Amino acid sequence: MSDSPAPSAPSIPADFEEIFGDVYRDGGQLAEKLGIEFKELDPQRLVATMPVEGNRQPLGLLHGGASVALAETLGSIGAALHAGPGKLVVGVDINATHHRAAAAGLVTGTATPLHLGRGTATYEVAITDEQGKRVCTSRITCLIREK
Incomplete structure (x- = not known):
């Protein structure tokens, strides 16, 4: 018998299905291939x-492109x-600084907004290893338009 707590379900907003339908439920095909699992989904923290x-x-190290894909997934969903519903969101700028290598385990991406406007949204994404050391810092800006 384990003393560790059972994994909790991700915190997903009640209007998630209204906003995304089934399109982003799993983050898309690339997120699925990369094995990305969502833990928190809120415009203020993903x-x-x-x-x-x-x-x-x-x-044998984590591919930098995989880190960027994780960052873009989080930033785009946050934007x-x-x-909200009825809007089209597309990434228009992304950059990443790779600070250290990760060779095993899980990395965690945490996205927080730098700017949330009517026409654009910008997120900083900190990617850390299992010891909490920063592996990558990324910034993504998304354009927001009517569908």
Whole structure:
């Protein structure tokens, strides 16, 4: 018998289905392939994990592109949650600084807004390893338009 608590279901807003329908329920095809699992989904804070295994570059380290895909997934969903139903959200700018390597385990992406406007939303995404050390910092800006 384990003393560790059972994993909790992700915190997903009640209007998530209204905003996204089935399109973003799992984050899309790439998020599924990368193994991204959502833990918190709110326009003010989004959290997801991603395994290093299966997302490595030839040297056996977490691929920087996988980190950027995690960041874009979180930032885009955050922007869509902020924008609300009837809006189209697309990423228009993303950058990333890779601070250290991750070779195993899970990384966690935490997205927080830097700007939430009517026409754009910008998020900073901190990606950390299982020891809480920052692996990558990314910033993503999304354009918000009517559908």
